[in-house]
Amino acid sequence: MAETTGPAADVLPGSDMNAPLLEVEDLRVEFAVRGRRIPAVRGVNFALEQGKTLAVVGESGSGKSVTSQAIMGILDSPPGFVTGGEVRLRGVDLLQQDEETRRTVRGNHIAIVFQDALSALNPVWSVGFQLGELYRVHRGAGRRAAEQKAIELLDQVGIPDAKNRVGHYPHQFSGGMRQRVMIAMALALDPEVLIADEPTTALDVTVQAQIMRLLRRIQDERNMGLILITHDLGVVADVADDVAVMYAGQIVERANIHDVFARPAHPYTKALLRAIPRVDAVGRELEVIPGLPPNPAALPSGCPFHPRCRAADPERCGDEEPPDRQAAEGHLARCHFAEEVYRDER
């Protein structure tokens, strides 16, 4: 896959190919709103290996997208600020790099696919221009060569008649095709890590399945690490290797996909799984999680989930913030009763 045009900024200085692909450690992000600091991401930890898929699941406002933007370094600041932690790509802490290095990491090493391709693509430039721009800026390709690469990319993501479509504008594509263009753009420079931020949320169900298949195929072909951000556990089930469940800016449960589905160790994950509509439960009322996600500006004391939790101990959970507990080998949950929940005793 290393068919690069011109000089490639392919190796990050100081990187160690034996180090894990991407490690996020104690990442913290705050937003400054009217003189107040509001925590959006409160100490996130995870690791992503080459060729693996990590699904980050959570309700809106749980900090999934902010985490991905902090990793990319495209957080709007102000108001958003990374206030602590490390984001290590092959051992290099990106947060310590200067802006120029971070810029070359974007697209070259880590790329992102956004949710709504219609607004994420610039309406006044052709898709060919927007794709080719990556080769022109990062690889110094000429207009012709860049367009040729753009056609190849469109072809790879399954856009029919790529040669003619390359000069078309985003509004001339259907929703699914636009999302394919977004994916092509993310793949252009052959990144090692692809972040897909709710890539199928804006699409209808049949197209969702096509896009997920495309992402999986591409990941297999290129052996990338994929971070799949979604609020839909259904999407995760047959794609992900690992799952990280986010709540109130923290990862509350992290484990292998099979473990999470079979034996969740956090009451929140349990409630999420119960809330998935089931075909074999026709006529039964849909389960919901009572209450609303917490306001990051006024988090509940103790465990942020305790006001909505079925298994909460009113005294302990309201006072004491739970640490990460190991419910089983490689299965972490941020709950005082992780082991009991895991054994389905609570």
Place this chain on the structure above:
Amino acid sequence: MGRYVIRRLLQALLTLFITLFLLHYLTALSVQIRGNPALLFFGGERTPDPAMLAQIERLYGLDNTCFDRPGDPCLGPFVERLQNYAAGDFGTTLNGNRDVGELLTIYIPNTLRLFIFSTITLVTLAMVLGTWAARRRGGLIDHSVRGATILIDSVPVFLILLAYVYILAVPLTNWARDIWGAESFMGQVFRPNYNPDYPWTTIIIPGIIVGTVGLATLTRLVRASQLENLGSDFVRTAKAKGLKTGRITVVHVVRNSMIPIVTGVGYTFAFALSGAVLTEGIMGIPGMGRMIFQAVQRQETNLIIVGLTVTAVVVILVTLVVDLLYAVLDPRIRYD
């Protein structure tokens, strides 16, 4: 694109035709209701000799009997007028029997100069202030810019002009003359009135004033469209692609922000026409605005029609240019 251009051209022609007809119809009504303007030729007091009156009426195309029937659209004279315009004949004035086509060659350049200066002022100031306010969103500068432009916008243009003419112009002119001399650029630029020997220099200040007065709308438009684009998803995409800030601004923000701004400039330009009547009146500039104003006062039917026709043509042309620029800037319009 081709179909879009043709459609816009046809629309412009149709608008022009309807405008011309309405102008004609309204003035015909005015003749029918208010009475025969040819009487003015005789001072308006004495009862003229019928033969002479008939001759005058023939001379100015007022002899058609449709002018005696209120409500009659007078299509005959309308067609005649269109034919004359097409042949470059704009008729003469009742007062002084001057050729209107010749008057236009004097008046149109002056108004154009006024518009050039006001548009330059308007666009530069609005772009600079709007961008500045957008960058400092919510801060002191943002609020000051928005407050100040609204304040200027709320003061009528003639008040600013009068204040300039009666308070500032004379002391400034005297001061400049003492330093640089009466015949220099600086000695002329602050004059309270137009000087035909310095047609460019003496229109600068009125142009700046007209441009400043229309500032609020365009500044807010620039600010809003820049904010919208700076915070847009595609700018975030551009960042995620690892583009440099400069490239993001030039390639992904400016072109998108230009779309509403171009429309705004078009509107303001058309709007400035009404400002021109007052400005040219107060500053004594012999331009289209003053010409139309005086023509209305003196019941110069022909002059009114010609003057308004010219303004209508200008407004339609500007709108057409704006529409075409729109298509150049935004493919969503081009391929609709």
